[in-house]
Amino acid sequence: MTVDIWPTVWVFVLATFIGLGVIRKVSRLLHTPLMSLTNAISAIAIVGAILVTGRDNIPLIIRILGAIAVFASMANIVSGFLITDRMLKMFKKDNGGR
Numbered sequence: 001m002t003v004d005i006w007p008t009v010w011v012f013v014l015a016t017f018i019g020l021g022v023i024r025k026v027s028r029l030l031h032t033p034l035m036s037l038t039n040a041i042s043a044i045a046i047v048g049a050i051l052v053t054g055r056d057n058i059p060l061i062i063r064i065l066g067a068i069a070v071f072a073s074m075a076n077i078v079s080g081f082l083i084t085d086r087m088l089k090m091f092k093k094d095n096g097g098r
Contacts, residue, residue: 039080046073 046069052058053066 039077042073042076042080046070046077049073 049066049069053063053070055063058066
């Protein structure tokens with residue numbers, strides 16, 4: 001099975017530039033909701049990456065890329081939750097040491 005990689009690379013490059021253009025124009029107040037959205041997208045990506053990584057009939061290089069995608073998605077999800085937790089702690093009132 002031969003795969004023409006250039007259309008895939010072209011879509012990736014276009015999606016990257018469009019994504020950067022959209023994110024740069026977002027107000028700073030909306031970054032936390034966007035982070036929640038990217039966590040949801042990463043959760044979908046990790047499910048797909050796990051499915052790809054666990055299959056036997058898929059070429060090794062694609063399985064390796066799937067494993068990298070699992071790691072990258074998990075890092076994004078964990079860091080997103082840590083940053084969101086830190087931001088929410090900034091809005092808590094201090095109760096005098098209680």
